[in-house]
Amino acid sequence: GAVVSQHPSWVICKSGTSVKIECRSLDFQATTMFWYRQFPKQSLMLMATSNEGSKATYEQGVEKDKFLINHASLTLSTLTVTSAHPEDSSFYICSARDWRVNIQYFGAGTRLSVL
Amino acid sequence: QQQVKQSPQSLIVQKGGISIINCAYENTAFDYFPWYQQFPGKGPALLIAIRPDVSEKKEGRFTISFNKSAKQFSLHIMDSQPGDSATYFCAASDDEKLTFGTGTRLTIIP
Numbered sequence: 001g002a003v004v005s006q007h008p009s010w011v012i013c014k015s016g017t018s019v020k021i022e023c024r025s026l027d028f029q030a031t032t033m034f035w036y037r038q039f040p041k042q043s044l045m046l047m048a049t050s051n052e053g054s055k056a057t058y059e060q061g062v063e064k065d066k067f068l069i070n071h072a073s074l075t076l077s078t079l080t081v082t083s084a085h086p087e088d089s090s091f092y093i094c095s096a097r098d099w100r101v102n103i104q105y106f107g108a109g110t111r112l113s114v115l
Numbered sequence: 116q117q118q119v120k121q122s123p124q125s126l127i128v129q130k131g132g133i134s135i136i137n138c139a140y141e142n143t144a145f146d147y148f149p150w151y152q153q154f155p156g157k158g159p160a161l162l163i164a165i166r167p168d169v170s171e172k173k174e175g176r177f178t179i180s181f182n183k184s185a186k187q188f189s190l191h192i193m194d195s196q197p198g199d200s201a202t203y204f205c206a207a208s209d210d211e212k213l214t215f216g217t218g219t220r221l222t223i224i225p
Binding site for chain 1: 147149151156157158159160161164204210211212213215216217218220
């Protein structure tokens with residue numbers, strides 16, 4: 001099956017620093033990738049939709065300047081959490097849509113801990 | 116109208132039994148209904164999915180039943196095993212974004 005690779009799997013950073021998370025589709029091209037946030041024992045909350053070569057579309061309530069998304073190629077999207085604070089600590093998950101079958105495949109997630 | 120309601124929130128089933136999780140939706144534009152399985156600390160993995168042109172889809176021990184008129188769909192796990200213990204999410208899509216249910220924590224006991 002299709003593989004989506006997400007790195008890093010776990011990152012700890014100091015408050016005020018920025019953290020970049022990468023999401024790669026390994027065996028298919030993804031014109032659209034998605035970024036989710038998940039709090040403990042809760043469902044996935046869509047943060048933004050990332051389209052290759054264009055600006056990301058953010059969901060209501062998600063700060064564009066805090067969560068920078070770049071989708072520079074058909075296999076790579078990045079999420080940068082800028083000036084991270086403890087309240088940004090969460091589990092971030094990306095997904096990539098395989099346009100051939102219109103199915104979203106998910107990465108393994110990144111646990112961000114901001115001290 | 117974008118909500119997907121999922122029940123139960125948690126479920127305990129004896130090994131070998133049938134696990135049943137239900138979802139209901141409002142948006143009639145939804146045309147793709149996947150189920151995802153998630154283990155702690157991992158991303159969701161696609162388990163099985165259905166489109167509204169069929170009422171049932173079976174893959175191994177997993178079956179989706181779909182009732183278009185009632186706007187409901189359910190996941191049945193036959194012969195449930197301890198390795199099935201995980202959180203299950205239903206979802207619905209209108210060819211754009213996925214809307215997730217709230218999740219069901221399934222525990223299979225010996």
